[in-house]
Amino acid sequence: MNTRVVDHPLAATLLTTLRDSRTDNAAFRAALRSLTHMLVYEAMRDAPVARFDVETPLTTTDGFALANPPLLVPVLRAGLGMVDTASQLVPQAGVGFVGIARDEETHQPVPYLESLPADLSPTPVYVLDPMLATGGSMLHTIELLVARGAADITAVCVVAAPEGVAALEASGHPVRLVTAAVDAGLDDDAYIVPGLGDAGDRQFGPR
Numbered sequence: 759m760n761t762r763v764v765d766h767p768l769a770a771t772l773l774t775t776l777r778d779s780r781t782d783n784a785a786f787r788a789a790l791r792s793l794t795h796m797l798v799y800e801a802m803r804d805a806p807v808a809r810f811d812v813e814t815p816l817t818t819t820d821g822f823a824l825a826n827p828p829l830l831v832p833v834l835r836a837g838l839g840m841v842d843t844a845s846q847l848v849p850q851a852g853v854g855f856v857g858i859a860r861d862e863e864t865h866q867p868v869p870y871l872e873s874l875p876a877d878l879s880p881t882p883v884y885v886l887d888p889m890l891a892t893g894g895s896m897l898h899t900i901e902l903l904v905a906r907g908a909a910d911i912t913a914v915c916v917v918a919a920p921e922g923v924a925a926l927e928a929s930g931h932p933v934r935l936v937t938a939a940v941d942a943g944l945d946d947d948a949y950i951v952p953g954l955g956d957a958g959d960r961q962f963g964p965r
């Protein structure tokens with residue numbers, strides 16, 4: 759599986775704000791929006807473009823548009839904090855929604871919402887979720903997408919655990935990963951260490 763770790767001084771400073779336990783909910787949401795800008799920018803680096811003629815006030819020159827506008831899929835709740843920025847960067851994109859809450863005892867994903875187009879065979883899909891821990895929530899989302907024909911899926915995360923990366927790799931699904939960090943591992947509660955805590959709670963408060 760292709761994994762791209764976005765290694766940039768500005769991404770590192772924003773990730774530090776997210777990791778810092780003193781960062782309040784509003785500052786966490788703001789830093790997540792800014793970091794999402796960088797992650798999506800990198801994730802779409804190789805997106806194909808179509809050329810067309812554009813008229814400047816002076817002459818005709820090359821214009822470019824995305825050849826195949828993607829679908830953005832935030833995984834609720836935590837992925838909601840990434841979708842506004844991603845939509846601003848890619849205004850042509852559609853948006854689908856998946857809601858999953860991890861069971862705190864079993865650490866298994868418990869899905870509660872899916873709102874996705876029926877046919878995703880022609881569409882690149884960018885799944886937005888800041889945390890890839892065991893990988894269960896991302897794999898459930900990817901399975902929903904693959905069942906609709908998706909063949910070009912990118913997981914856009916902030917922090918990934920090696921266990922989650924390995925789970926995506928082992929799945930054999932057509933997915934690549936863009937993340938700001940791959941951390942050391944998971945603790946006994948399946949939280950990423952050092953991580954940043956619960957990305958949903960840190961944006962919106964406890965559920």
Ligand SMILES: O=P(O)(O)OC[C@H]1O[C@H](OP(=O)(O)OP(=O)(O)O)[C@H](O)[C@@H]1O
Pocket residue numbers: 833834835836837858859860861865867887888889890891892893894895896922948956957958959965
């Ligand atoms: O890789 P996994 O082990 O599945 O864990 C990662 C999931 O956990 C978090 O969501 P959570 O279940 O806390 O829901 P929330 O976004 O509503 O807080 C996170 O946003 C991922 O969706």
Ligand SMILES: O=c1cc[nH]c(=O)[nH]1
Pocket residue numbers: 836889891948949950951953954955956957958
């Ligand atoms: O560290 C973790 C693991 C799962 N979900 C989170 O929000 N944080």
Ligand SMILES: [Mg+2]
Pocket residue numbers: 836956957958959
């Ligand atoms: Mg949570």
